[in-house]
Amino acid sequence: MTGNIFHTLRDDIENGIVTGEFEPGERLDETQLAKRFGVSRTPIREALMQLSATGLVEIRPRRGAVVVDPAPQRVFEMFEVMAELEGMAGALAARRHTEEDRSALMAAHDKCKEAVASEDTDRYYYENEIFHRAIYAASHSGFLEDQCSALHRRLRPYRRLQLRVRNRMKVSFKEHGEIVEAILAGDADGARERLRGHVAVQGDRFGDLIANLSNRERRLG
Amino acid sequence: MTGNIFHTLRDDIENGIVTGEFEPGERLDETQLAKRFGVSRTPIREALMQLSATGLVEIRPRRGAVVVDPAPQRVFEMFEVMAELEGMAGALAARRHTEEDRSALMAAHDKCKEAVASEDTDRYYYENEIFHRAIYAASHSGFLEDQCSALHRRLRPYRRLQLRVRNRMKVSFKEHGEIVEAILAGDADGARERLRGHVAVQGDRFGDLIANLSNRERRLG
């Protein structure tokens, strides 16, 4: 299992960023990370290079790597694109889903239901990911699935913030229900529109997002 | 201007891949590349790491980097996603374009016209890129612009193949005209649909793509 240290490191650091252990704007000291993970700077650098290519960290010449801190405007744009891609995945899923996709989707939906019943937002957060991944898989477009997964992952921290908003979990689950219905009915346009609406940050949710972002800003500053 | 060798290297290698100098499936020997670019293996590896994160090369443990050779199915999926994203960019551009966007778009369109008039497919290929970039910019969504640019770049080699198909340049230009019209008229849905159709590889174009891909396959094998 050797020859993959940088791979593990990349996942670890990415995870640290996504979970908020490394906060946006924080500088990532190579030597420090090397000590922490018990390796030399070389694989650390290689991991950081990969993360910089995916947009999670920024490498400024001679000044090291920092966790990118996207402006609220850009976070909004990311959700906007995510909404479009998920809508596309939903439309394809409606047309192409197999029996297995159907089972997986319904199973994921049920798990979400349990989370809602027990009012466990953490669990809902977790099951929600599986639900969305089931849709990506049902699209039967490997590339789209990859793109969706990557963006979904990048938006993790913000989605987590959103779930904190009162009643968001219940509303989200209700939307899931309509999405499942459209997909299983083979209603491509319906699935697209419902997923778009589910993911996009519009109306009140836009305000909520901005508020959460500036809260964090204040907490950091 | 020091501290950016790996950055330059990344662009150079990426360019080599996109232009076909490094062919799909080809192994990228670190030592060889290092000698060729007159640097040590370290920055070469860092460049390759970045390229692997963007999906252009694959790094197999202990076996080095190879230029990825996506299956025809996957290339098709990439065009499918590209069509969706460009459609989105077009829709946003229709709603948000400014006076400068309008000028840039029309200027790019005119340049394409010149290329068509002189029957210069290489030039059309070049001006076409600028035209599409003008649309991304007019969407006024920085993130969408980045995503579109990245995917557009990745699809370069295949787009080049497509232009070789008889009459494709003229048809493409005609479609451009309708796209410009829709965007400048503020017709978001029209712009979206026209761009989707322009980019997607459907009908005859699908067959052309597959044929070109397998030609290349044969040439390599």
Add this chain to the structure above:
DNA sequence: GTCAATGTTTTTGTATACAAGAAGCGATGT
């Protein structure tokens, strides 16, 4: 007390060294 200049320290960027796995190759045995 503030600011600038200069020297010191820290940190990045690149090269090199070294260890270990993979690939190639030849000898040997059947």
Add this chain to the structure above:
DNA sequence: ACATCGCTTCTTGTATACAAAAACATTGAC
């Protein structure tokens, strides 16, 4: 002739070394 085993060589993965730039601190002038 062909497969297999072991050896050699090549290549990758990681650590370390070193040079140069940036951050930092100290000192001195005003």
